[in-house]
Amino acid sequence: xxxxxxxxxxxxxxxxxxxxxxxxxxxxxxxxxx
Numbered sequence: 001x002x003x004x005x006x007x008x009x010x011x012x013x014x015x016x017x018x019x020x021x022x023x024x025x026x027x028x029x030x031x032x033x034x
Contacts, residue, residue, distance in 0.1 A: 023030055
C-alpha cells in the first residue's frame with residue numbers, strides 16, 4: 001500500500017501491491033532471495 005494519497009484504514013480492503021511469506025527462523029540461518 002505504498003504512496004497512496006489520502007489513504008484511510010477503509011482502503012486496506014483492496015488487493016496489496018505485493019505479498020510475501022516468512023518462515024520461522026530461531027537460529028538465523030535462513031536466507032531470502034532479494
